[in-house]
Amino acid sequence: MSYAIEVKNVTKEFGAKTVLNQVSMQVKKGSIFGFLGRNGAGKSTLVNIMTGISFVTKGSVHLLGEPLPLSSAVQRKIGVMPDYSMFYEDMTALQHLRYFAKLLKFEQPNAYYMNLLKQVGLEDAAHVKTKKFSFGMKKKLGIAQALVNAPELIFLDEPTSGVDADSILGIHEIIRNLAKKGTTVFLTSHNLDEVEKLCDEVAIMENGVVRSQGTLEELRTRFQPTLEVTMKHAQASKDSKAILTKLIENHGEILDSSPEHFTFTLQDDTMIPVITRAFAQMKIDVYRIEVNEPSLEEIFLDVASSQ
Structure with a gap:
């Protein structure tokens, strides 16, 4: 397996305070990776x-196969978009x-820079000074700026925070x-719905x-709140x-019922075929089965509250 990021047993201390404690994490090359946590969790x-x-107090970090601190050659393969990108107001997007x-x-x-601006939907604003840019336009320019060196790995910090719905869709398309x-995208976001839609891990x-790392399905298996059926x-x-x-109460909790429906919770989906067979044995037709899987938000809250 080839990794763009490998974090091994990283500890960071500020005086007597331990902010990061034996953190380990791997990010596959070419993936969109979501990094979640509450404010103060240690993400930043x-x-x-x-x-x-x-800098680390203990442990090691490798980016694109090289340990920190990086050589200039590897640094040029990495792009960074901070949460708040700063621009010179009297410079145009192209000049930036x-x-x-x-x-x-x-x-x-x-032509190279114009193509970047086209990718983020700012080609018509190439010669406009950034003091006239909306917040969403500045976010897009921040992404273009992070892409200017054609990076193999890009860090995006809250790329859609404070952005209108149309701009969010455009930014999501850029990330995809x-x-x-083949670019590896490391995405930090408080928008759990966004992470759920975009991220591979x-x-x-x-x-x-x-506390946990994996695909959404792996996290569901590991920290699964109840299914609602x-x-x-x-x-x-x-x-x-x-x-x-x-039968249902032996395996879950009934939330609602009528002569023509049941709504209940289960710990997993293994009992659904058993319950369905019971209906068949009683010659009661089942017209529809709806299973609401836990969202990333529910998993996140479950992980956080379990500590």
Whole structure:
């Protein structure tokens, strides 16, 4: 397995306070990776270490196969978009990209920068000074700036916070296209719905420790709140309903019922076929089964509250 990021047993101390405690994490190359945690959980500290702003007390971090501190050659393969990108108000979008590329020693023809602006939906604003940009436009320019060196790995910190719905959809498309081209995207976000839609894997940090990492399905298996199941069926007799009620209550909790439906919770989906067979044996047709799987928000709250 090839990893863009490998964090091994990282501890960060500020005086007597331990902010990160034996943190380990791996991010696959070419994936979109979501990093979650409450304010104060230690997310920003770890990102600051990975992006060279801070240093570890103990442990190691490898980016694109190289240990920190990175060589200039590897640094130029990494892009960073902070939560609040700062721009010179009297410079245009195109001028910003040219200037930033020069700092990174990655100067390109104007057509290259124009293509970047097109990717983020700012081609029509290439010659507009950033003091006239909306908040959403500045977010998009921040992404373009982070992409100016054609990075293999990009850190995006809250790329859609405070952005209107149309801009959010555009930014999501940018992120998906990056991954399709093989760029590894490390996404920090408080928007759990966004992370659920975009990310291949997720890590959840709480109190300076990565409590869990994996795909959404793996997290559901590991920290699964109860499933909510609704079965809509042909009208059942009072006696049949009583038998079915007892069966379901042996494995879960009934939330609602009528002669033609049950809504109940289960710890997992293994009992659904058993319950369905019971309906069949009583010759009661089941018209519809709805299973509401736990959302990432429910998993996140479950992980956080279990500590």
